[in-house]
Amino acid sequence: MILAHASDTHVGSDHDAALATALAALPAALGSVRPGPGLLLITGDLTDHGTPDEYRRLSALLEPLGVRCLVVAGNHDDPAVLRDELPQLLGATPGAGSPAAWTETVGGVTLAGLDSSSGTLGTEQLAWLDGLLAAASGPVLVTLHHPPFRTGLAQLDTEWPLTDAAALRAVVARHPVVAGVLCGHDHRHIATRLDGTVPMVSAPALSWRPRLDLRADVPLTPSPEPAALLVHVVDELGLRTHHLALGA
Template sequence: MLIAQLSDLHIRADGRPAYGIVDTAGMLAACVVQLQRLDPQPDAVLVTGDLADHGRPADYALLRELLAPLAMPLFLLPGNHDEREALRAAFPGPRFDHLSQESGFVQYAVDLGPLRLLALDTVVPQQGHGVLCAQRLDWLERRLAEDPRPAIVAMHHPPFATGIAHMDAIGLLQGAAELDAILRSHPQVERVLCGHLHRAIQARFGGTLASTCPSPAHQIALDLRAGAPDCFTLEPPGYQLHAWRGGRLVTHTVVLGDWPGPYRFCEDAPPAH
């Protein structure tokens, strides 16, 4: 089982670059091309929130067009930039039935052969921070109790502080301690996969590993100073590949773009293909 995780696409249909600089649609299109070239192909693509920049129907229509070349199942989560109803309306049909309403939240459980994917909705409408209320946490606990198979929990806001202060201020501000306790009581959770930070960051949490994913567009500046300004950079964009092999989930962070190589570790050998 091979899962590609994308996050923080920030697609906008108005033709203007995000923050006047970032061509998010063009960068996602390049990412889709690179995903199509992978051998082996991912069995599924998970997108952990901030799909659109403004949550408008036209943004999701463009997003659907950009993702259409991917033949594998797509599993989408909302982030703080998204609007639940517009997201659900834009992605009807058998490839997106998991977006059906779960008590008003975009939460769902999916069987992925040897794994289960449990998607959590951390969105607070019109706010940057995230919340896991009792209703959402109860749903997760019931899903974990009903099946002991190895599970991935996916959510937009990471449940741990990263040290990037302006992002931690709009992180998961409610429910992290309760989530920690639930995960500790269900050791089948292999990973908590998150977005929001536009960087690859890992931390122990709930007796397992929680991580965030880089963006195929812009990255949050790595600045750990107290009071650092909220800035982004045009570091190489990326995504992650999560490979389930031999009862273990192994994660690779992939840098997007065309780079020299691959070369053999031998001076006289021809280039590898």
């Protein structure tokens, strides 16, 4: 399975012009990959305010891309409005614990879409994921907005963390079928491993990227870095991730 992965479109924000530029470059970038990705995953903060109009604008922006899209909800999203406006982007089978949770199997790989829009997954959603992973016979990609790990970006780690990240990590650690955890939220490409085993990868934002400043007292500030997306390959060897610049 070949999967494209982007994040944080923030439709309706001050960065809409930069987003439009990134999206205009996306079809050519996807077309340069052989074989081409059959799916584009966008890991949250789809809109800036979670309004119906912003979700409709997102749909209009995604339609010309020529690839099927699936999404998860971020802290700038409204899960109920997202479900009402764009149910086709939420996978084939609804999950539990949120109107924006879902699952779908594509190319032999099961994707589990979680809703971390409140900053917490909650016991019902985690129990649903636990059961899904226990029943899975092939590889699973767990997808959500918030990274379940410390990014090193101080403002992100302290002001907008996933409060039950440890509980999610415990669920994932119980199930060797998990090929990886895919997320966004930090607006940068960051990769690590759960206890040295399961890959956890965040995608760079299509709207704006923060400077790589790891000092504890420095807030996030925009950088001039170009937009990019990730291309994941999942097969018998596990998960491998490629970084693909947009407009290069």
